[in-house]
Amino acid sequence: MEDSHIKRNFGRQLESSDLSPGSFKLKRLSEVRPRKVDWLWERRIPLGHLTIMDGVPGEGKSFITHALASRLSMGTCLPESQTPFDCDSLLLVGEDDTASTVRPWVEALGGDLYRIHVCEEIRSRCHFSWGPGVRFQFRGDLSPV
Numbered sequence: 825m826e827d828s829h830i831k832r833n834f835g836r837q838l839e840s841s842d843l844s845p846g847s848f849k850l851k852r853l854s855e856v857r858p859r860k861v862d863w864l865w866e867r868r869i870p871l872g873h874l875t876i877m878d879g880v881p882g883e884g885k886s887f888i889t890h891a892l893a894s895r896l897s898m899g900t901c902l903p904e905s906q907t908p909f910d911c912d913s914l915l916l917v918g919e920d921d922t923a924s925t926v927r928p929w930v931e932a933l934g935g936d937l938y939r940i941h942v943c944e945e946i947r948s949r950c951h952f953s954w955g956p957g958v959r960f961q962f963r964g965d966l967s968p969v
Contacts, residue, residue, distance in 0.1 A: 864909060865892070865902045886920050887929070894935030912939045 862871040869875045869892075877885040892913070895902055899910030920926050922942050930940055 866905055881919075886925070889915065890926065890929045890935070891933055893940045894930050894933035897936035897939035898934060912941060915940065915942045917942055917944070 863869065864871040877889050879885055892902065893915060896909050896911050896913050899908050901908045915926065917926055922944060926942060927937070930937060
């Protein structure tokens, strides 16, 4: 593809400092250096990347998420893993109640409550209400996190 085609169809390429809201910067894949993926949980969860548990309600997404956060908070190896990780976790809870569901599950799993954080509320331009009590909404609130 010729540069004139790119400029005509995608606008001029911008430096990061020139970017304004709603604009973008193009990069050819030929300019991207591949790098090895480091794993938090081998072949399941990449280290340093956002991981979203998605699926049919009632199939165990919340349980797996709470079990993972609990193990990480205690520095315990994940299933089928030889490498323990000792770190904090941030749970973005969209369905479960923190007091009646999340905390009791994490306690039952032996998690360190001090090392597991829950985003209960977010203030963003996506909501009509800016007052307290606005729950995290994955569709509009993920980018600030």
